Amino acid sequence: MSVAALSDSVVDELRAILGSDYVLTNKSSLFNRARVPAPFPVHRWDEHIADIAVLPETAEQVSEVVKLANAYKIPVVPRAGGTGLSDGAVPVTGGILVDVKRMNKILDIDLDDRTVTVQPGINMLKLNEELRRYGVIYPDDPASYPCSLVGGRIGTGGWSLIGARYGHTRDLVISMQVCLPTGELIEVGDGGGRKIRKSSTGFQLKQLFMGHQGSLGITTEATLELVPRPEAEFAAFFGYPDYETAYRSTGALSKSGLASLAGVVLFDEWKVNYLRRDDEAYIPQPRELRCVVAVAAYGTLAETKPASQVIMSIGKDTGGNYLGDEVSQGDWASRHDRYATPLHGRTPEGQVVPMSWHCEDAAITYSALPMVREEWHAIAKRYIDDYGVFDDWGMFAYTNGAHKPWGDYLVEIDIGIWEQRLDDAMWDAWVQCKREITEVSLKYGGSITACHGSTREGDAEFVPREMGGGFDVMKKIKRVLDPNNIMNPGKNQLDEAYED
């Protein structure tokens, strides 16, 4: 698909559906909707441009746009906040980009049944500002909390900083209205009731439309969980002299059984070195501090206060040194908004250069964390030494299971990439580095991605291997729901569904 491929009549039909102001063809509108914050082949920017961008306001407009696209076999790329760290919202075959930012209304607040129904373009921070007057919140809390949108969270199957207590996006969305690739609007949830949390009627379709990276449809409404606004927050950061002690302490804290425990995160030596270099909270820390474990708890005062005593006790009894309220409270508050972090890294000579931010986000079991850490850093070092445009910003391991935070972890290695120096050879090297990192995740029985999605080069080609026989089921579902492969083609290796 190219700009010329969209005929004037299609553009006219889109304008008739949406109004001329909301059909965008100018270069800046399209280029600004090309990439996401993750490292991007900037030297090939023009290969990731949609032919046209549209901004619907209603589900019915989305439906009409998708019906039109399906009739003409034009690719459709759904896009919400564009804050994802994989390529779900990145156009790879042109077509119509459906930007849902105007669909940002709260449709219903039900305090009796504890739900809020919204359009997909609303941001969680803005939603919670509205909900505060009712004493409730929607506790989906990514590191992009101030800028990501509900629709994107659903499309990526998002992970929440406080998921150990409240669950992740998949646990917090009760039901959805979805526009299928044929343009039909359907309701999916647990069974048929829009506000039912648990049902055994039929298939569990809700999860099918969670984390599909826009490949099965566009969420046009969502009914979300409301929980009591926390009375109390507690965050504690502990320092450790070595990784082994910090690792054991992480295990003890995550297995504490505290219901108010919202998350435990382990920062390794590379991460602390990076923070000591560039983060005001860590620069003055003593050299013997080599690893950090952070813990957060939320809830009523009656439960959080005694939980804080238990957390302090476990942290210290397992070798941790409390880093004080200023670091603990300040650093924790900043975790809700990591996209405000200035992104720079260092050349191998130590010079500061602007870098974008790759976050590998595998899901790894607790027992495999030490081995994965060693192997990932070794891979990163080789590429840093060989190419000079990468920087190792360290690793963290963050409790991953909703309500059961003890078994597996979201494990990130953050790698800075000096995009200005990218050319085909450098980009190919990066993709190869990604592949090696992914191989390690699979070797230890992990999953490629805990939250960002497997849509990038270096990830996507491993989806069939990770999914095994399930990938054939994915392909069959894709073909049935999207007979013309218009819905975000090129993602998750699902183009293979049409090769027979």
Place this chain on the structure above:
Amino acid sequence: MFGFRLQAERPPDPRPVSNGVVMRLDDVYEIDPDRMQIIAQQNMPVSDTLRIVDSRWEHLAWMHDHWADHVLSGEEEEQGE
């Protein structure tokens, strides 16, 4: 009074804090300018630096208040032991 004294807007000379980090204002850490040869460091009046620091604290306080009514203290827990 309008205007400001230019002299007061110039930060003091940097003093080294750790390897690669300098400090010109209390608790404001900066990368050693020697390590910023590719991307030059921006010169900034003292008032702008302090404004950014204050904004950062306001932002963190706002975020605490956004999420919960009370922020519990680990130091108080330590003292209560």
